Amino acid sequence: MNNFVWKCPTRLVFGKDVIETVADHIKAEKGTNVLLVYGGGSIKKNGIYDKVVSSLKGAGIRYTELSGVQPNPRLSLVLEGIGIVKREKIDFILAVGGGSVIDTAKAISFGSALEDGRDIWEDLFMKAGSVPPKGIGVGVVLTIPAAGSEMSNSCVISNEKTGYKRGVNHENNYPAFAVIDPQVCYSLPPYQTACGSADMLSHMMERYFTPTSNVDITDAILEGAMRTVITYGPLAYRNPKVYEYREQLMLAGTLAHNNLFGCGRVQDWASHWMEHELSAFYDIAHGAGLAIMTPAWMKYVYKENIPRFVQFAVNVMGSRMSIADQEKTALDGIARLEAWFKSMGLPTSFSDAKIPTDKIETMAKHVLEGGRTAAGGLRKLYHDDIVRIYKIAAEAGKE
Amino acid sequence: MNNFVWKCPTRLVFGKDVIETVADHIKAEKGTNVLLVYGGGSIKKNGIYDKVVSSLKGAGIRYTELSGVQPNPRLSLVLEGIGIVKREKIDFILAVGGGSVIDTAKAISFGSALEDGRDIWEDLFMKAGSVPPKGIGVGVVLTIPAAGSEMSNSCVISNEKTGYKRGVNHENNYPAFAVIDPQVCYSLPPYQTACGSADMLSHMMERYFTPTSNVDITDAILEGAMRTVITYGPLAYRNPKVYEYREQLMLAGTLAHNNLFGCGRVQDWASHWMEHELSAFYDIAHGAGLAIMTPAWMKYVYKENIPRFVQFAVNVMGSRMSIADQEKTALDGIARLEAWFKSMGLPTSFSDAKIPTDKIETMAKHVLEGGRTAAGGLRKLYHDDIVRIYKIAAEAGKE
8 A cells, every 4th residue: 555645524415305404514614605506407407406495595595696517617607606706705605516517616616715816727727736725615416426526626627718628636625515315316317327337437446456556455445336336337227216226326426536445546547538538529428438448448458467357357347266367357357347338328339439430549649648648557558558449449349 | 325424524644654744734734832642651662752753843843741641531631631731822732642542632622622611521521412612623643543533523531530431422523634654553462453453343343233224335345344354453463563464454443433434324333332341340451342242242133134144244254155044154254253353362252351240230231321221223232132142242152
């Protein structure tokens, strides 16, 4: 295990009908005049908006609305939010949504506290290792699981003018609270449940596939959490309104990304990096892109650390251990993972997702742009490696 | 799963030689004038005291010492500490030790912030559900693992005048940071490693044995963490100076008790309650008492929830699953747990620990004193049940 520091101060409020208590948690943070941030109209259709607003009104909490957050949330809306915070003397921000809404709220929070003369984009997002100010505070009502931003220190924003998508990761970014009612998932389309399950599992796999030795305790915890997603993802996919399935999956999604599971481990994240280009170029859902890129990455790198892939196969995917032929066990684990993605209707190859193969060189180039020299923690991947992995993903299913 | 709220803001600083950074973490909490709380002379013998003091001096942090904390930490020392804090205008408390030292520091911290006219013992410890003030702040350098107080909200103090031992559990009690270097365990006597392993495992088992259904994700995480203790307890017991064993065990001890693993579950704690009387009456180590009481409790209650005991046997203790005879599998798990305790030289019966049987009625009475109507979450236990469990513990090993 490597030395580590871990701190996650977010109050997790989890269970049936907890959204009705959201005003109590805002009051505990001394919020009296709230900016309510959300995306499109879905929270108005499924009743979440009404529950939140009724809780705020019941507690006499003033609020101003900022809606219209889109996937890959934009800097312009963040700047609009900062303007409202200053003009209306907002003292707390409530994000009602998934990762994009939460990240927008985080950026508005620290952007509002930025001292005069500093620019949120140039001085924070475009500077590696920058420290955002503490911010006025963010609370979350989670409506779409998987991104994990509700209990994480990360905030990713896209600058639509420059085309860059950049993150600020810092302890000051943890939300004050995350209110999570698994019932909000009842209305998610099955495909979104599948993509969310793939994303959660990936957040765990990116931490699991490590070159760090002596990590048994986090390995064991990760394996348990991964098996939970393996079991409950397909169940929730087929039975969207069963609370018992939704609660397991939703808690897994939050725990997957607060980084307790990653403590003391070098992490990988190459599949995420390669997927980001895939979804940037072809507008494919992030979880679907991960279902394509992760098995391809595995097929390319497993020989680097066969014991770890055997452990994954046996302890997570339920493969039968063969000491005499460990490679066979490792490959069986990868095949089972592909079958699991397919069982929820996810693509596992370029052709499944109707993605052409002519941009592979360009995407590979983009993966390593912005001062990156290599991708991946388990095995360092350079341009040619990344091209080969995209080609494996392109060829998958054709054999 | 039941609805739950979980918040644990303690900064976990874990790894080799991290004690040398303790001053940085005090400064981050704005501590400038520190009360250094510790127990006897062991931290002077093993060099931890020197490391802490050298870090404080290097950073120009003033400190006043309060030593002499004993197991079952006493109210009188807490009151002495509060006096020093007020007299010396102390602004932060550093606990260097195990559970007793940390709990003493927590009580001094909130006791110092108590408004005039309120009595720390009568108004906080003796009142169920009392809310301690925020306190001046506590940091921890952990020297003895297992109690888990370094990342918990609990604080247990004994009033040597009245004979009562009582706790105040509140979110305000979480330490600001816990600095944990597994190397501090190198000098622990093997018996203390064994007792610590039993205590950690018990903190997990008290959460694992629940009547709550649909708790797969916390079950799976708990099982992984328990297997880690099962593996590394005996290894560290036999090889005290191997870092790789100490780190797994020490992290397990901290995670066992910050209550993430207990989220959404009714917990049991009957074995702990019964053990407290055993160690109060016979001055036996807490971990040793748990090794006696836990198997006895299991033998008495397992029929209440055979599937859960089968799951424990198979997923934690490595028993072979027998669907046709689940009771046999459940009992095999209990037998394996007893064998595990014995493998580290721990007693699993009254006679192993040379405890007489004449106080069983009295101890059982004490368990349910102080307004308690029953013990245990998996199965409610009343006086006669508790007497029978003590008798099972008394008879164990004689068959």
